Amino acid sequence: MDALEIARWQFGITTVYHFMMVPLTIGLGLVVAVIQTMWHRTGKPEYLRMTKFWGKLFLINFIMGVATGIVQEFQFGMAWSEYSRFVGDVFGAPLAMEALLAFFVESTFLGLWIFGWKQLKPAVHLACLWIAVIGSAFSAYFIIVANSWMQHPVGVEMINGRPVMTDAWAVFTNNTALVAVPHTLFGALAVAGAFLLGIAWYHLWRRRHDGIDTIGADGKVIPGEAAIPGRDRTDHAVWIRSLRIGAVVAMISFAGTAVTGDLQGKLMFEQQPMKMAAAEAACHDGTGFSILSVGNVGSKNCDDVVAVIEVPGILSFLAKGDFTTEVKGVNSLLDQYKADYGTNLPDNPIYGDRAGQEIQYVPVMEVTYWGFRMMIGFGGVAALAALAALWLTRKGTVPASRGLMRLAVFGILAPFGANAAGWIFTEMGRQPFVVAPNPDPSGIDQVFMFTAAAVSPGVSAGELLTSLVVLTAVYAVLLVVEVKLLVKYIRGGVVAAMPELAHVPADENEDAAPRDGGPGRPGEADDVLAFAY
Amino acid sequence: MELLPTIWFIAIAVLWTGYLFLEGFDLGVGMLMKGFARNNTERRVLLNTVGPVWDGNEVWLLTAGGATFAAFPLWYASLFSALYLPLLLVLVALIFRAVAFEYRGKVDNPRWRARWDWAISLGSLVAAFGVGAALALTTTGLPLNANGDREGGPFAWFSAYAVLGGLAVVGFSLLHGLAFLALKTDGDVRHRARRWFVRLLPVLLLPIAGWAVSLQLLSGEVWTVLAVVAAVVAAVVAWNFARKGAEGRAFLSLGAFLLLGSASIFGAAFPVVLPSTLNPAFNLTISNASSSDYTLGLMTIVACIGLPLVLAYQAWTYWVFRRRVSDAHIPDAHSFLPAIAAKALAPKD
Numbered sequence: 001m002d003a004l005e006i007a008r009w010q011f012g013i014t015t016v017y018h019f020m021m022v023p024l025t026i027g028l029g030l031v032v033a034v035i036q037t038m039w040h041r042t043g044k045p046e047y048l049r050m051t052k053f054w055g056k057l058f059l060i061n062f063i064m065g066v067a068t069g070i071v072q073e074f075q076f077g078m079a080w081s082e083y084s085r086f087v088g089d090v091f092g093a094p095l096a097m098e099a100l101l102a103f104f105v106e107s108t109f110l111g112l113w114i115f116g117w118k119q120l121k122p123a124v125h126l127a128c129l130w131i132a133v134i135g136s137a138f139s140a141y142f143i144i145v146a147n148s149w150m151q152h153p154v155g156v157e158m159i160n161g162r163p164v165m166t167d168a169w170a171v172f173t174n175n176t177a178l179v180a181v182p183h184t185l186f187g188a189l190a191v192a193g194a195f196l197l198g199i200a201w202y203h204l205w206r207r208r209h210d211g212i213d214t215i216g217a218d219g220k221v222i223p224g225e226a227a228i229p230g231r232d233r234t235d236h237a238v239w240i241r242s243l244r245i246g247a248v249v250a251m252i253s254f255a256g257t258a259v260t261g262d263l264q265g266k267l268m269f270e271q272q273p274m275k276m277a278a279a280e281a282a283c284h285d286g287t288g289f290s291i292l293s294v295g296n297v298g299s300k301n302c303d304d305v306v307a308v309i310e311v312p313g314i315l316s317f318l319a320k321g322d323f324t325t326e327v328k329g330v331n332s333l334l335d336q337y338k339a340d341y342g343t344n345l346p347d348n349p350i351y352g353d354r355a356g357q358e359i360q361y362v363p364v365m366e367v368t369y370w371g372f373r374m375m376i377g378f379g380g381v382a383a384l385a386a387l388a389a390l391w392l393t394r395k396g397t398v399p400a401s402r403g404l405m406r407l408a409v410f411g412i413l414a415p416f417g418a419n420a421a422g423w424i425f426t427e428m429g430r431q432p433f434v435v436a437p438n439p440d441p442s443g444i445d446q447v448f449m450f451t452a453a454a455v456s457p458g459v460s461a462g463e464l465l466t467s468l469v470v471l472t473a474v475y476a477v478l479l480v481v482e483v484k485l486l487v488k489y490i491r492g493g494v495v496a497a498m499p500e501l502a503h504v505p506a507d508e509n510e511d512a513a514p515r516d517g518g519p520g521r522p523g524e525a526d527d528v529l530a531f532a533y
Numbered sequence: 534m535e536l537l538p539t540i541w542f543i544a545i546a547v548l549w550t551g552y553l554f555l556e557g558f559d560l561g562v563g564m565l566m567k568g569f570a571r572n573n574t575e576r577r578v579l580l581n582t583v584g585p586v587w588d589g590n591e592v593w594l595l596t597a598g599g600a601t602f603a604a605f606p607l608w609y610a611s612l613f614s615a616l617y618l619p620l621l622l623v624l625v626a627l628i629f630r631a632v633a634f635e636y637r638g639k640v641d642n643p644r645w646r647a648r649w650d651w652a653i654s655l656g657s658l659v660a661a662f663g664v665g666a667a668l669a670l671t672t673t674g675l676p677l678n679a680n681g682d683r684e685g686g687p688f689a690w691f692s693a694y695a696v697l698g699g700l701a702v703v704g705f706s707l708l709h710g711l712a713f714l715a716l717k718t719d720g721d722v723r724h725r726a727r728r729w730f731v732r733l734l735p736v737l738l739l740p741i742a743g744w745a746v747s748l749q750l751l752s753g754e755v756w757t758v759l760a761v762v763a764a765v766v767a768a769v770v771a772w773n774f775a776r777k778g779a780e781g782r783a784f785l786s787l788g789a790f791l792l793l794g795s796a797s798i799f800g801a802a803f804p805v806v807l808p809s810t811l812n813p814a815f816n817l818t819i820s821n822a823s824s825s826d827y828t829l830g831l832m833t834i835v836a837c838i839g840l841p842l843v844l845a846y847q848a849w850t851y852w853v854f855r856r857r858v859s860d861a862h863i864p865d866a867h868s869f870l871p872a873i874a875a876k877a878l879a880p881k882d
Contacts (some may be wrong), residue, residue, distance in 0.1 A: 077613025246553020458682030
């Protein structure tokens with residue numbers, strides 16, 4: 001592997017990893033904010049417990065997103081200095097704004113939320129969480145504005161060989177970003193939905209398994225109590241409500257990703273037709289959507305690919321909204337790309353050994369074809385599972401089946417898979433460009449950059465390999481640690497996140513006391529550490 | 534003289550100074566987790582002084598980096614790629630440190646805690662050293678060619694200035710951490726921190742003074758030399774306040790020291806943002822490394838709205854958590870957890 005390939009692997013690995021933590025942060029943050037709002041409104045103890053339990057898991061995960069996020073900002077300059085020089089005038093601004101207008105908000109107000117349970121008035125404390133959640137949504141917006149400019153450059157002019165921003169409004173309202181932001185946010189919510197569903201299912205199952213909850217003659221659940229702190233009737237309410245919220249969130253967010261994804265697809269057929277043709281492994285012009293294509297879809301030779309099952313008209317519908325318009329395939333696009341952007345890389349030293357080589361305009365089709373289908377497949381499976389979960393739990397608890405419980409728990413991974421597949425598809429599908437040309441005929445189509453020109457010329461393959469190995473190893477270790485901690489706190493249940501439950505008798509009303517300014521009123525000597533490290 | 538690039542040079546100097554002022558003390562407190570803190574309760578006192586704020590402080594680093602990318606892309610690209618391995622080390626240090634803050638208390642086990650204590654302590658040390666080295670090298674220069682790329686291999690950046698800058702930020706952070714602990718804790722930790730502060734101030738500020746003075750010799754101006762003198766005065770004042778037990782004023786005087794020292798350093802470097810040690814013609818300056826006036830203008834508007842807001846709500850955070858922390862406030866570790874969880878867990882069948 002040369003420097004470019006190592007740098008690409010590193011960017012891919014660190015980004016996919018970072019984007020396992022981030023959707024859970026965004027999605028779960030919103031869910032916890034809603035739950036705490038419900039507690040604030042109703043004072044019901046189960047909502048406080050839900051806030052504490054899901055809040056704990058949220059924080060264990062949040063920190064990993066923060067820690068791995070720093071790598072993201074640094075590695076543009078470290079590994080991709082030519083890219084940074086080329087795009088800095090337009091790409092740096094959303095990154096700086098993300099830090100200044102979003103990260104500060106997110107980190108500061110989350111700190112207030114974590115430590116401010118007793119210092120702050122309940123309404124102010126709740127507001128801090130909402131502000132942090134809004135901050136994280138803003139950070140998604142800014143980073144997607146930056147990414148969307150790589151997918152579809154707008155608002156710039158080429159001056160001295162570099163794009164210079166001339167229209168900030170165009171950059172920040174790039175239509176690519178306006179559909180990608182909701183798509184990403186719904187994708188994040190889907191992760192949170194499946195997370196709640198799977199974990200709540202496990203706890204409901206365990207309550208049945210332990211004989212705490214039983215089924216009455218009418219098939220409805222009879223919640224019981226065990227002589228263990230936190231395993232009372234409120235506990236049942238915690239899990240069944242969490243499960244229902246999770247299922248509903250998962251279904252809504254699947255619908256959201258489908259609608260926004262369809263809009264996104266239609267834009268992409270215009271903006272990056274080759275990406276979409278490669279998503280189809282469609283070599284020839286046509287209207288059919290492939291359910292299954294065999295042969296070597298990764299082959300550069302299109303004759304190898306045979307569509308086994310194809311639904312006529314669907315591809316046209318995805319691209320244009322009707323069933324008859326022919327969609328261009330790889331072969332005809334290839335001629336167009338060669339005519340517009342050249343057949344060989346320029347003889348410029350920034351291409352290193354690749355200077356003068358023939359340009360491969362077709363992305364790796366195995367990745368785009370299967371990435372696209374995995375994204376939709378995982379998302380769809382999660383939504384169907386959520387619907388089934390609502391049906392199966394209509395009597396107030398989950399079936400006693402251990403297999404179903406395991407399925408629900410492993411189902412947590414499905415939206416993670418959909419998110420990862422979606423990003424891998426959209427980034428790999430953009431190749432060989434790091435900044436894809438905007439085919440709009442307004443003269444902007446010369447703003448593009450080949451990935452081969454983007455890597456740092458002064459950084460050796462050895463340095464890149466070192467960082468790839470180090471970061472991958474560190475991330476692997478931390479993933480194990482995070483998952484172990486999550487599992488520990490998930491198994492511990494509410495009481496693990498709410499030690500006070502173990503000390504007070506499990507009286508329903510005790511839970512709600514701090515909200516009314518009971519023992520935790522500001523001004524007491526010992527209340528400094530509400531959520532101490 | 535170009536107005537907007539100059540404004541952004543100052544803005545980036547302000548962001549770095551803000552970073553060193555704020556994260557400076559939490560890096561220092563992090564380092565003090567080993568050597569200074571004597572037992573688990575004291576370590577938790579230390580952690581809880583910075584707990585609510587360290588993450589917000591670290592965003593100053595991200596903002597300084599992002600603002601450099603936006604305002605001076607060529608500076609950002611050259612500096613970050615030239616310092617590839619040291620910055621990798623900084624990243625790893627920051628990752629472990631951040632995770633350690635959050636995970637340390639999540640398992641009630643001395644071995645678990647000891648590991649994360651090392652992660653916090655070493656992570657803070659390495660991060661402070663690396664950031665200091667990078668900042669020193671951006672003022673004294675790197676072997677850059679005409680394209681702004683490093684010549685001479687992965688370690689060509691190494692110089693005495695890298696070590697000096699690294700020690701400078703480590704020393705300052707340690708002292709700042711002591712000042713912060715004296716201000717934010719009570720009991721034994723408070724008094725020990727103050728004693729250490731008084732005793733160690735001359736040693737800990739020596740490297741940063743060395744960096745500031747050597748830069749004056751390279752490219753100083755009258756006002757930057759005066760700033761160095763004023764910084765030294767501020768350090769003496771801080772020392773005197775600490776000796777008298779005026780912890781708040783000692784902390785603020787040390788802050789003034791940082792402000793003046795940083796003004797003298799960035800002021801002496803101006804208008805060069807990153808010199809080339811190979812050929813002065815390859816120097817990156819505020820003119821040849823900056824973004825367009827349009828982008829800088831946009832960023833100026835955003836910063837004028839964003840930065841005061843950040844200062845306001847971060848100040849409010851410090852107000853909310855203004856109370857001193859002492860070991861009396863540290864609740865028991867969550868030792869019940871394994872017991873309860875074990876009981877609550879379904880019997881494995």
